[in-house]
Amino acid sequence: MKSPFRISSVLLLTAMISTTAFAQTESIKDRQFITPKNYPISITNMGEGINTSYDDFSPLVLGNGRVMYFTSNREGDQNIYTAVSSGYTWTQVMNVGPSLNTGDNDGSATMTPDGHWNVFAACDRDGGLGDCDLAMAEYAGGAWRSVRNITTVNSPSWESQPSISADGLMLFFASDRPGGFGGSDVWMSKRGNGGEWSVPVNLGPNVNTPGDEMSPSIAADNRTLYFSSNGHPGVGGFDVYVSKSAGDSWATPENAGTPINTASDEMFFTTQLGTDNVYFASTRSGGSGALDIYLGVPNPIPPNAVTAVIGTVSDVKTKSAIGATLTVRDIKTNEVVSTFHSNDQDGNYIVVLQPGKSYAITSEAPGYLFYSDRFDVPRDAANTTVRKNIEMTRDMVRLLVYFDFNMAVLQEGSYVDLDRAVQFLKDNPKMRVELAGHTDNVGTREYNVKLSSDRAKAVADYLASKGVSASRLSAKGYAFDEPVTTNDTEEGRAQNRRVEFRVK
Amino acid sequence: MNVLRRFMCLALVPLSVALADGPDNATASPGNPLGDVLHPGRASAGLVWHLGFDVGLNYAAYSGTQVITFVNPIAQADGWSAFDGGNGLGFIVDGVVDLSLSDHVGLVAKLGYIQRVDKFSGAFVDPVFLRLPSGALAPATLDGKLDLTTSFFNFDFLLRYQLAPKSWYFLGGVSVSSLLSSDKGNLEQRIVSPDNTFYLDQFGQLTNFTSFALSDLTVSGYKKTRVALKAGIGTWIPLGTSVFLTPELTADYALNPFLKADGIVFNGVTIVPNSDARFLTISLTAGLRFAL
Structure with a gap:
């Protein structure tokens, strides 16, 4: 009797030890374990509603901070939810x-x-390339539309x-496609001017390992990449790492430390624009079961600062929301930096600007005149949120033009908006406009009449030089007869010095 | 032990397969199972195969009267014993094939080997007669203990249900056992009365021993197959993207006695039936599952 009992006990014990040891070896290969940095961070489980006993993961809090998207399999299949x-x-x-x-x-x-x-x-959708693919959708009319497979990015392998x-x-995305470093790797594709996505490139050996790299998240600065890995030195399971871009390469990742990382899995680390909040999913103990979503404050390794311009786009008369396209251009080079959209249901928009440049943000919508504003973001700017409500008009708009002091010579930064005016007039060939100059x-009065008239004419001349028939253009100086605000302050005077684009 | 070795090898086959197809070599393809947002090449829904093995302890609890026949060393004749209950402890190893039909439902097939020592004790119900030196027969009362080593193949066909993917699950189904051996019995019997009596043992030698031990006892009457209902709980503990530790606690209740129902038959008449003999076995195992 003793012998079989001993044998069975030893077998069970040996099995438990060996299976655990084997499994660790299997999951981490040659992974090194580290003593991580500990950051003073508050971690909070998002609680009932968001978290269930099922997998709840991939949190995404929109820029307005009011809506969260996340994924859960609480209803069987993995689905996207909002809160x-x-x-x-929530x-x-x-x-x-x-x-x-x-x-x-x-x-x-x-x-x-x-x-x-x-x-x-x-x-596994019809028409997919196999396994999971990346799909793209556009929000319009209060719903997600135009869902399409991003065929240039996807492969028969797993993309997610x-x-x-x-x-x-x-x-950025995770894929186990051939050509990586083993397991799942982080890949990246760039969007061209025509909206097409390039063939993805592997982020290289600094980011990817023979283990699994998953759930990449690029911060708003476009340079700080958060991802999870079970291949880099860590605490155990999947840990969160941070890598900063250095040109086309990525720096050696830094472990996000504790208490973000634990011996359990931590994945889907994301930041919330304009805040120190981070969200991530974890299987750590004390949750609701499986993957839970957690809030961490503050971000232990924050990205570089950005300036967010937020507001609404609406009709100047009816105040109704407008779904406008907001194009961000580098005011010096006139190159398009990025394009954003306002919500056609409530008019809300968010534009993210990187430090160290001056930008023109041009709002355009069918049936309305384009409208541009200038934003100068210093190189050392802190995280800033600027509120700017845009009211669009159909008959008159202030042009974003700059002149030398007391002169009618256009400065370089004027061409962004003037070129947009040229295109607008070409798109509307029957339209005739007046360029109206104003001063503080x-x-x-005599001096300002001449100055405003000369500046209006300089704008008209530029438009004509770009192919707009001079017969469609007229220029007139109004001096300080039509101020839009007070002339008692420098800010007011600056607003009154302008050239308007008036539809006749 | 040869049988055990064979089963250990069987359990290692899926292990080696899983190693070859581990995460680093996994490439999802249109032919692979349904895609999962969380993991490459692993589905949370649809057909997913897991291979693996279990090792652990097996406990048996007997109820009802168990009649075991054997050659009675005292009475110079075949004897039988009826024991009221008993229990046993041994080990189990098995190879597992697990097919997930969905996030919640799966089919599980296990082919296992169980070796267990069952312990019985109780009074001998059949009156035993001691042959006295005078040639007369004297009735005697005996009790005894029996340690019986059994080994058998076990085939389980189970339905697995879990509330959430890769979480706690419930098992239920049928278990069929095929007896490999039951001939390693150790019998200890003791004459309770009469006390200190000289008699002739099975070899005709005069003795007054009151207790005897008999090893390698052959116990007849065991059935070759046994059918049981099986139920249990377990859980998936992820150890990697496609490797899971699966502790399980299962119980199976035999639908038929492990001894032949007719018990002791004399001249075609059943003297002691076995119909009420049942037993419950409980297995506590730890296993590995490798997603393919």
């Missing part, structure tokens, strides 16, 4: 419905900060867990 912030808690958890979710697995949505473009993992950059021009009240 609304009531200020203290409520109104809803399945986003058939526009994004199907009877197969869908999830891990990533969006541009304005919530206009959505890239998500769509698995996308992260689109704030400017909408870079797409400094100086004599």
Whole structure:
């Protein structure tokens, strides 16, 4: 009797030890374990509603901070859900419905900060390339539309867990396609001017290992990449890492430390624009079961600062919301930096600007005149949020033009808006416009009449030089007869010095 | 032990397969199972195969009267014993094929080997007669203990249900056992009365021993197959993207007695039936599952 009992006990014990040891070896290969940095961070489980006993993961809080997208398999298949912030808690958890979710697995949505473009993992769909593919959708009319497979990015292998950059021009994702470093790797594709996505490139050996790299998340600065890995030295399971871009390469990742990382899995680390909040999913103990979503404050390794311009776009008369396209151009080079959209339901928009440049943001919508504003973002600017409501008109708009002091010579920064005016007139060939010059009240009336007239004519001359028939253009100086605001302050006087584009 | 070695090898086959197809070599393809947003090449829905093995302890609890026949060393004749209950402890190893039909439902097939020592004790119900030196027969009362080593193949066909993917699950189904051996019995019997009596043992030698031990006892009457209902719980503990530790606690209740129902038959008449003999076995195992 003793012998078989001993044998069985030893067998059981040996099996437990060996299986655990084997499994660790299997999951981490030659992984090194480290003593991580500990950061003073508050970690909070997102609680009931968001978290269930099922997998709840891939949190994404939109730039307005009011809507969270996340993925869960609480209803069987993996689906995309939304929740609304009531200020203290997240409520109104809803399945986003058939526009994004199907009877197969869908999830891990990533969006541009304005919530206009959505890239998500769509698995096993008809017409797909195999396994999970990345699909793209556009928000319009209060719903997700135009869902399409990003065929240039996908392969017969597994593509999932996308992260689109704030400017909408870079797409990071995880894939186990051939050509990587083993397991799942992080890949990246760039969006061309025509909207097409390039053939993906592997992020290289600094980021990818023979283990699994998953859930990349590119911060709003377009340079800080968060991802999870079980291949880099870590605490155990999947840990969160941070790598900064250095040109076309990525620096050696830094472990996000504790308490973000534990011996359990931590994945889907994302930042919330304009805040120190981070969200991530973890299987750590004390949760609701499986993957839970957690809030961490502050971010232990924050990205570089960005300036967010937020506001609404509306009709100047009716105040109704307008779904406008907001194009960000480098005011010096006139190159398009990024494109954003306002929500056609409530007019809200968010534009993200990187430090060290001056930008012109031009708002355009069918039936309205274009409208531009200038934003100068210092190189050392801190995280800033600027509110700017845009009211669009159909008959008159202020042009974003700059002149030398007391002269009628256009400065370099004027061409962004003037070139847009040229294109606008070419798109509307029957339109006739008046260029109306205005000044502040400094100086004599005669002097300002001439100055405003000369400046209006300089603008008309530029438009004509770009191919607009001079017969469609007229120029007139109004001096300081039509101020838009007070001339008692420098800020007011600056607003009054302008050239208007008036439809006749 | 040869049988055990064979089963250890069987368990290692899926292990080696899983190693060859581990995460680093996994490439999803249109032919692979349904895609999963979380993991490459692993589905949370649809057909997913897991191979693996279990090792652990097996406990048996007997109820009802167990009649075991054997050659009685005292009475110079075949004897039988009826034991009221008993229990046993041994080990189990098995190879497992697990097919996930969905996030919640799966089919599990296990082919296992169990070796267990069952312990019985109780009074001998058949009156035993001691042959006295005078040639007369004297009735005697005996009790005894029996340690019986059995080994058998076990085939389980189970339905697995879990509330959430890769979480706690419930098992239920049928278990069929095929007896390999039951001939390693150790019998200890003791004459309770009469006390200190000289008699002739099975070899005709005069003795007054009151207790005897008999090893390598052959116990007849075991059935070759046994059918049981099986139920249990387990859980998936992820150890990697496609490797899971699976502790399980299962119980199976035999639908038929492990001894032949007719018990002791004399001249075509059943003297002691076995119909009420049942037993419950409980297995506590730890296993590995490798997603293919």
